Amino acid sequence: MTITRPDLSVFETVESEVRSYCRGWPTVFDRAQGAHMYDEDGHAYLDFFAGAGTLNYGHNNPVLKRALIDYIERDGVTHGLDMSTTAKRTFLETFQETILKPRDMNHKVMFPGPTGTNAVEAALKLARKVKGRESIVSFTNAFHGMSLGSLAVTGNAFKRAGAGVPLVHSTLMPFDSYLDGRTPDFLWFERLLEDSGSGLSKPAAVIVETVQGEGGVNVAAAEWLRALADLCHRHDMLLIVDDIQMGCGRTGGFFSFEEAGIQPDIITLSKSIGGYGLPLALTLFKPGLDIWEPGEHNGTFRGNNPAFVTATAALETYWNDAQTEKQTLTRGEQVEPVLRAIADEHPEDVADVRGRGLVWGMELRHEGRATAVARRAFELGLLIETSGPESEVVKLLPPLTIPPEELDEGLRTLARAVRETT
Structure with missing residues (x-):
């Protein structure tokens, strides 16, 4: 695809240097529908980014769009802080009946603010309040948000450095397979907890992602998650699962921890919970907490009523039965063999392929290679991002609703991008 460089002058002169995604995709987007985005010159791009996991149901999903338009046209409440509204009531009732009750969950629902980091901040604050302790344990390569509390439990050195102040009251432990299986799971963690001379203050909680998206698509085994839940229970620590990017069906089940058969004390949701890309975040916790x-x-924007409307429509459309979960797992089975075939074709370049459901990562060996692949993919009409501490992983997050033929098209484009950057 031939792309004429667009006029980016206003972005370069007026917008802050902090902008990032637009640097890798130097065009001006104008429209989006389903699994495609279109720039102002009419070029189409297949979207394997999906708003960093915010658009699990695709761009401008027609069912969700209709519900939103109807609500706006009848002058439904747009801003209501935490006032009771019909939109909030309908969402809570639908979430309880569609998601919580079928999973034997009685978690309370809190609206902490509009973004994922708001949900994490609320979870950390509540855990400390409940247990009366300051320390939180997180894991290597974790990412939990960009505000100070969330950064304190994030592993990435570049993001942590942006805080400008010491990030305290947190301790990092090895994530699953971080030590390549050379040490039994949680050996170090449990030894520190049991030794009064270890210097580890007893934590209030442990926060974990079942799949570390920004950390490089690192997948925790179900056995590892069950062992972590048991460790937390035995040592009187709350278990927080950050499901902001991997929840809402990204790995198959609505919650990413369902496969492990655990029920966390606290759960954070954002990104695709709103369904349509509208800001919404939830912090869920067991009633006793x-x-x-x-x-x-x-917070001023903790009750986003238009997002309640699209979130409800998403739950009613996609989560009244097991079809969405089955389709996501089927699409994942479509992705994995293609990525492994690419790895077999380029063994000197591809170090690993890993993922679950419709989140996949392909780790490349050489510095800058993943970025080059993503750049070439963009030139070929495919939007993919990189992740991992050194941006060494090409990360795939297509919409869960993507048709199989479009998924195949994107995978073929990715294979070509890898081939053409060797």
Whole structure:
């Protein structure tokens, strides 16, 4: 595809240097539908990024769009803080009946603010309040957000450095397979907990992603997650699962931890919970943990009513039966052999292929190679991002609703991009 460099002058002169995604995709997008985005010159791009996992149901999903338009046209409440509204009531009732009850979950629902990092901040604050302790344990290569509390439990050195102040009251432990299986799981962690001379303050909670998306698509085994849940229970620590990117069906089940058969004490959701790309975040927790005082944690935009509307429509459309989960797993089975074939074709370049459901990563050996592949893919009409501490992993996050033929098209484009950057 031939791309004429667009006029980016206003972005370069007025917008902050902090902008990032637009640097890898130097065009001006104008429209989007399904698994495609279109720039202002009419070029089509197959989207294997999906708003960093915010658009699990695709761009401008027609069912969700209709619900949103109908709500706006009848002058439904747009901004309501945490006031009771019909949109919020319908969402809570639908979420309880469609998601919580079928999974034997009685978690309370908190609206902490519009983004994932708001949900994480609320989870950390609540865990400390409940247990009366300051320390939180997180894991190597974790990513939990860009505000100070979330950064303190994030592993990436570049992102942590942006805080400008010491990030304290957190301790990092090895994620699953971080030590390549040379040490039994949680040996170090448990030894520190049991030794009064270890210097580790007893943690209030442990926060974990079942699949580390930004960390490089590192997949925790179900056995590892069950062992972690058991460790938390035995040592009186709350288990927080950050399901902001991997929840809402990304790995198959609605929650990414379902495969492991665990029920976390606290769960954070954002990104695709709103369905349509509208900001919404939830912090879920077991009822006994709900010791908040009214207004103790609040925010101006913690009740996004248009997002309640599209979130409800998404739940009703995609989660009343097991079809979405089955389709996602089937699409994952479509992706994996193609990525492994690429790895077999380029053994000197591809170090590993890993993923679950419709999140996949292909780790490349040489510095800058993954970035080069993503750049070439863009030139060929495919949007993919990189992840991992050195941006060494090509990361695939296509919409869950992507048709199989479009998924095949994107995978062929990826294979070509790898081939043409050797």
